[in-house]
Amino acid sequence: MMVDRPDEQGIHQWLDADQFPEHLKKYWFQRHKIWQKYHEGVWMTEDAWFGVTPEPIANKIATHIAESAPKDKTIIIDAFAGVGGNAIAFARSGRWDQVFAVEKDPKTMKCAKHNAEIYDVAKKIVFHTGDCFDIIKRFMGKNNIVIFGSPPWGGTEYNADNVFDLSLMQPYNLDALYKKFSKLSKHIVLYLPRNSDLNQIARYAPESKKVEVAHYCIFGASKALCVYFGDFDFEGEAEEQEGDVTASLEGPLVKR
Numbered sequence: 001m002m003v004d005r006p007d008e009q010g011i012h013q014w015l016d017a018d019q020f021p022e023h024l025k026k027y028w029f030q031r032h033k034i035w036q037k038y039h040e041g042v043w044m045t046e047d048a049w050f051g052v053t054p055e056p057i058a059n060k061i062a063t064h065i066a067e068s069a070p071k072d073k074t075i076i077i078d079a080f081a082g083v084g085g086n087a088i089a090f091a092r093s094g095r096w097d098q099v100f101a102v103e104k105d106p107k108t109m110k111c112a113k114h115n116a117e118i119y120d121v122a123k124k125i126v127f128h129t130g131d132c133f134d135i136i137k138r139f140m141g142k143n144n145i146v147i148f149g150s151p152p153w154g155g156t157e158y159n160a161d162n163v164f165d166l167s168l169m170q171p172y173n174l175d176a177l178y179k180k181f182s183k184l185s186k187h188i189v190l191y192l193p194r195n196s197d198l199n200q201i202a203r204y205a206p207e208s209k210k211v212e213v214a215h216y217c218i219f220g221a222s223k224a225l226c227v228y229f230g231d232f233d234f235e236g237e238a239e240e241q242e243g244d245v246t247a248s249l250e251g252p253l254v255k256r
């Protein structure tokens with residue numbers, strides 16, 4: 001049991017509903033779904049509640065990437081690590097020689113480090129506080145890297161329209177993310193709104209190559225999708241169920 005209490009404003013270990021911010025109440029009821037070890041003392045920021053990848057989905061994504069990435073890719077960089085959900089899942093998968101977690105906000109990063117300790121993988125993750133586009137420059141020239149990015153979607157209103165326009169995503173739109181990341185690696189996985197415009201994504205399929213899209217659902221409700229750019233090889237079923245999580249492949253998108 002982690003008893004460490006955060007001692008900094010903006011970092012929280014909410015243990016009872018009374019202290020929990022009213023506007024985030026729906027996440028309080030999901031806390032053990034979001035973090036299975038929540039009760040062991042997970043640290044969060046307010047914004048992390050809607051940004052973090054729920055643990056069963058983070059695990060499923062980690063399995064998908066582990067199984068489908070080319071075997072010579074041995075490093076994974078979580079470019080927007082937040083409070084650590086995805087980086088922890090990558091480290092737990094045991095697939096990677098190195099897992100890097102990059103996060104710009106120092107308080108959010110403190111949460112990620114603490115949460116990685118709860119999950120016993122803190123020593124398996126290299127944490128970098130700073131801007132991911134600066135930090136990835138240090139890896140230039142390596143060809144064994146997969147970049148995972150779960151960027152900000154510009155707030156919680158991403159599903160106000162039926163189709164989410166990825167060119168309007170803030171602060172980085174799809175084009176900016178793809179261009180910056182593809183300078184380092186052609187193996188890029190992006191975690192994006194479930195209602196993202198697939199036509200926009202298809203434009204980034206290299207000639208005669210495909211881009212795979214997978215939806216991740218909990219209890220049948222889609223939470224988000226991942227776009228797999230590069231030579232990811234999905235051999236499994238188009239739809240897989242594991243506990244409460246269903247992952248379904250959209251089918252490869254080709255350039256139009």
Ligand code: MGP
Pocket residue numbers: 050051052053054150151152153154155156157158159191222223224
């Ligand atoms: P949600 O929309 O807050 O929850 O986020 P839900 O339960 O699907 O909403 P409702 O419409 O059914 O009430 C769903 C998931 O999207 C979250 O668990 C996060 O994993 C992810 N997510 C949400 N936002 C706003 C972001 C974001 O800005 N960035 C990233 N990377 N993920 C987000």
